[in-house]
Amino acid sequence: MKTLIIEDKAYIRKGLLNLLALIDSQVEVIGECASVKNAVIVANACKPDLIFLDINLLDGTAFDFLEQTEHLAFKIIFITAYEEHALKALKIGAVDYILKPVDVEDLKVALQKVNSLPVAIQKQQIKTVKDVLGNEDSKLILSLHDSFQVIDLNELLYCESDKGYTTFYCSDNKKYMVSKTLKEFEERLTDANFIRPHQSFMVNLKFIDKYEKSGIIYLKNGKKIPVSSRKKEHFVRSFLNWNNN
Template sequence: MKSIIVEDKEYIRKGLISLISSIDADIEIIGECESVQEALIVAKTCKPELVFLDINLSDGTAFDFLEKIDVIDFKIIFITAYEEYALKALKIGAVDYLLKPVDVEELKMALEKVAKLTAADQKNQIVKAKQVFNNEGNHLILSFQDSYQVINLDELIYCESDKGYTTFYCSDGNKYLVSKTLKDFEERLLEANFQRPHQSFMINMKFVDKYDKSGTIYLKNGTKIPVSSRKKESFLSSLFNWNKK
């Protein structure tokens, strides 16, 4: 299988080549690249069947490369130094990846896995992975010690922050506690029509049932959310604008 390695650190490229040669895999390295721009030229010229693709490159990301290339007619194994970053971007799409430093057994498994994928299957998986990577689509990924939880934002009722932790309450009755502050999720949630009526809460506007002028929000699941005095004006503006949609 003709392959190229897109990785901005030479010692990692050389190490990967050494590992590939040691496992007697049917892999021929026909090119090495260290940037998005270089990878575009080499991929178009050499027409590889497999690309080992680092997520973070000197002039962009792996997904910049995938967006700019005309046709993805090759298989891909991503490379990254950050496990959470890799899983967040890739696991949802079931695209395989290698964690730096690359382990020979993981390399073997990745090659076996990618060999079973058709080009069409992988293309669909890359689209899903890109959406997660860019926080596109209507979902949020929560990171736990031994797993990652995908939250559908249409089903997320509200979030509550307390002493550096945030709890996510979903319409199916499930709740998830993560060791991050609400601030870490605020930008993403605001994009999804959530509002922060109080320092400790963010709410999904679609689940608002009633607002009591004394300063309390009633959600459709019966939860009462306080509105701080300094947030009252902005919340009411959001509420009335939401009502117009």
């Protein structure tokens, strides 16, 4: 099987390569990737039969990769550290996975299982996992450097974007930074009654205390958010509609 390893940690990739060489001569590793961007390019070009897929990658998640390669036919074995929320979803979806650090016996079992599973069935299993990870409209799952963080959108004050990173500020004074642009969250947040009054900000309408016509939003915690002249008319209309409903 032509096999691609998508994992952001080099030592995990190296260890997996060594184990595969020991236990299964039918597995031919054709590439290694650490990011969603590179993985999509390699997968589209090489059309692997099997992918070892880390859930948390340098620039996104396994599901970002799968959305961009959904028409390719390959088997998947997820690789994950023991992270309760993600692991629970994998178990519910009955998807093949191995825990880090990779154990040789677990690897053998996963290979045996994936070999006998039709691609169509596995795609349905993966859809189940994705639904479990994001099944609540009021929840947003952020892929941080070493974990997944569940955010309650009802408690999210605002988001601020800067140089390709977005920081989420919550009502409990916690904040979380992800390596994604605000644009990537805009549709999801808009559906949850957030508005984008400025290129660098999205604000939860429920936490707005007042709006000064000079172009300043005051949140209930005292934070000031600017409103750009280009977005001013749309913001005022949305703000007034929200408060009148």
